[in-house]
Amino acid sequence: MKKKQKIKAELWDKMQYLFRNYYDRMVHAVLYYDGLIDIPTLKTILVGTTEKVPVLHSSFHDSAIDPYWVVEPYVVDDILTIKEVDKDALEEEIESFITQCIPVESHVQFKMAIFNSEGKSTLCMIVNHMCFDGGDFKYFLKRLARNYNSAISGTPVIDIKTGTRSYDQVYTKLDDEDKEVAKNLYKNISQVKDEHYFPLTPDHPSDKSMINRSKVDRETFDKFRRIGKHYGVTVNDLMLAVYMHSLYEFGGYPETDTVTIPCMVDLRRHIEGGEEAGGLTNHTGFMQCSVEGVGANVNETLVKVLQSVRKSKQDKYMGLYSLPLLKLAYTILPYAISEIAIKIGYLNPLIGMSNIGVLDPVALSLNGLNLVDGFMTGAVKYKPYMQLALTSLNGELTMTIAIRGNDEDKKAVERFFEIIHRNIADFIEHNKQYAE
Amino acid sequence: MTERFKKYLEQEFRAIPPTKGAMDYRKATLVRLEEYAQDARIKGMTDEDAIYNLAIDSLGDFRSTLIAFNAELTDRPKRNNRRLFTAIATAVTVLIVLGLYLVTSLLHLVPWSTSWLILVGPLFAAIISLLTLNGISIAKRKSYVVPRVFLVISIVLASTFVFLVLLMLTRLPYAWFTFLAMVIVIFLSDTLIGFLTKSKLAFLESQATLIITSALLYVMLGIAHVMPWHPGWLLPALAAIAAVAALIVMLIHRSNKKKAPKVKKSELKPTTVDEKFYTEW
Numbered sequence: 108m109k110k111k112q113k114i115k116a117e118l119w120d121k122m123q124y125l126f127r128n129y130y131d132r133m134v135h136a137v138l139y140y141d142g143l144i145d146i147p148t149l150k151t152i153l154v155g156t157t158e159k160v161p162v163l164h165s166s167f168h169d170s171a172i173d174p175y176w177v178v179e180p181y182v183v184d185d186i187l188t189i190k191e192v193d194k195d196a197l198e199e200e201i202e203s204f205i206t207q208c209i210p211v212e213s214h215v216q217f218k219m220a221i222f223n224s225e226g227k228s229t230l231c232m233i234v235n236h237m238c239f240d241g242g243d244f245k246y247f248l249k250r251l252a253r254n255y256n257s258a259i260s261g262t263p264v265i266d267i268k269t270g271t272r273s274y275d276q277v278y279t280k281l282d283d284e285d286k287e288v289a290k291n292l293y294k295n296i297s298q299v300k301d302e303h304y305f306p307l308t309p310d311h312p313s314d315k316s317m318i319n320r321s322k323v324d325r326e327t328f329d330k331f332r333r334i335g336k337h338y339g340v341t342v343n344d345l346m347l348a349v350y351m352h353s354l355y356e357f358g359g360y361p362e363t364d365t366v367t368i369p370c371m372v373d374l375r376r377h378i379e380g381g382e383e384a385g386g387l388t389n390h391t392g393f394m395q396c397s398v399e400g401v402g403a404n405v406n407e408t409l410v411k412v413l414q415s416v417r418k419s420k421q422d423k424y425m426g427l428y429s430l431p432l433l434k435l436a437y438t439i440l441p442y443a444i445s446e447i448a449i450k451i452g453y454l455n456p457l458i459g460m461s462n463i464g465v466l467d468p469v470a471l472s473l474n475g476l477n478l479v480d481g482f483m484t485g486a487v488k489y490k491p492y493m494q495l496a497l498t499s500l501n502g503e504l505t506m507t508i509a510i511r512g513n514d515e516d517k518k519a520v521e522r523f524f525e526i527i528h529r530n531i532a533d534f535i536e537h538n539k540q541y542a543e
Numbered sequence: 544m545t546e547r548f549k550k551y552l553e554q555e556f557r558a559i560p561p562t563k564g565a566m567d568y569r570k571a572t573l574v575r576l577e578e579y580a581q582d583a584r585i586k587g588m589t590d591e592d593a594i595y596n597l598a599i600d601s602l603g604d605f606r607s608t609l610i611a612f613n614a615e616l617t618d619r620p621k622r623n624n625r626r627l628f629t630a631i632a633t634a635v636t637v638l639i640v641l642g643l644y645l646v647t648s649l650l651h652l653v654p655w656s657t658s659w660l661i662l663v664g665p666l667f668a669a670i671i672s673l674l675t676l677n678g679i680s681i682a683k684r685k686s687y688v689v690p691r692v693f694l695v696i697s698i699v700l701a702s703t704f705v706f707l708v709l710l711m712l713t714r715l716p717y718a719w720f721t722f723l724a725m726v727i728v729i730f731l732s733d734t735l736i737g738f739l740t741k742s743k744l745a746f747l748e749s750q751a752t753l754i755i756t757s758a759l760l761y762v763m764l765g766i767a768h769v770m771p772w773h774p775g776w777l778l779p780a781l782a783a784i785a786a787v788a789a790l791i792v793m794l795i796h797r798s799n800k801k802k803a804p805k806v807k808k809s810e811l812k813p814t815t816v817d818e819k820f821y822t823e824w
Contacts, residue, residue, distance in 0.1 A: 338585050410582045417578060
């Protein structure tokens, strides 16, 4: 019998595995098309892609010394589900599919479903966060679309990056001196104690995974962005301010409290070649945003947010802190001990924000099928942790909060979304002269 | 607005010599002014002249700041009173330790034969602290030989004290093992520093550490009758084999490794007087 191929577990694979204590390790995407996807072509592309990226058909082995992946056999049906559904049942089917969790022992580490309803396909995909992050998920979906389009046009090519998954690519853009400094950034930036939490019901075994979403319509989001442009601030800064402002209100935090939330940073900014470089993997760090008290309105909170994030933005090592510390722990200690040591030193943030960014409808179109709606979101957080994820598509912004909870938690999240919407509306009203 | 800020800064910076340091400071000040203006707009100010004036005001007496900045570049740093504070703190500590030694000895709380350890402990601790502080400050200049020597001395002092305490207070039969353990600690910590500072000899040293550690463990465990001499000798033998194997693997790996083209170190910009240091953005 042929010996199974082993793949080294990279630093981020191990870290994401450690995060199983805080969330379900899945990354999610839902893409709504205005026509039917060609299933045989999609199957061909999926198998071709999976073959080229062995970690996607591997099981993870948690060894006490050094964990690893083992490449496993699979068939396309292990990955792809196709279902005809009624329009009324579509959202329920999507929710049911994307809230499942792929065990690390599974032979495939990603799953896709195509739900066909009234002549339109909805593509849903979940992937183990240990394989790759939101940045590479977007890349994966774009390449899937490109490869699909090539196959349909009669020139089947499976084009997907297959290089190194090593974390240290993040140093490739730095010159020798800066690299030296970056590799000595042992500061543990997770150690910012913030005990403010998002008020949810106590943890209960009957809780179930849910992905709550809410959309900012095109007209509102357009005004919002115009105001941001006038002030010279990014959508990320604006949303961070609205989020912070809403959290104070929803969480009932005292107005003078300092609240710190991490905002995810795509470390590919530090990689020579950007998203095309290396292989599919995780390259996510975070920057801390601290506001010392909430402003009287969103504008004032925005100033406080800017004063905090400017420090990070001007830092050429943004997001690179703590990586040498993790590397050291995993190098000098056996895995079982390093995991305990890191768990002791790592404080998982209670509240976070992740701006996944823009989904490009052109790059994601499938042979003339338009991407009419969609979103991506991070892992389902276990209470008391929560994260707001943002994706924009076709000029609309989709906010998602993925948590394990019950109906009451769902209502709480919906109330929180309402507060965010109100604060966005207030902000637009307050700055209406710049919105047109 | 940005152009107005630039114009203002170009004019103001003529008050100090045009150096690279001044140019960097000028650029940083522009960022500060722009951020100030951005904040003012978000807070609700709309009059651009008022924003400009307020931003410039936020710099305070900028001419004085510039002159102070320039002086800081050229003057030697002023002495602070840290030395005085250290001297006082040392004197107080010495007095406390001496007092403790005399009180405990004279009142027969601790016999004279062992109370001298009260003096030796703090003395060694003081030397170790001095070596550590100096070692860190030297290491910050990317020079690691002296700090490594300091570390060895510190470990020797600490081990000697531990040995004296064990010998005089506990009378343990194998107190002298402390010196064998000391060698292991010296090698392990020095190897760790070697890896952290990316010393070229770190790998070779780690192999030596492996062999020496296993040999000393073999001796200690053998003498203490924890492990029989035979087949206990396998421990250092296997360690030596592992070290040689690792060395061979490393040599093969190194010979296979393609030589990466050397990246040129970024050229230091000249610090001579240059007009561009007044006007380049």
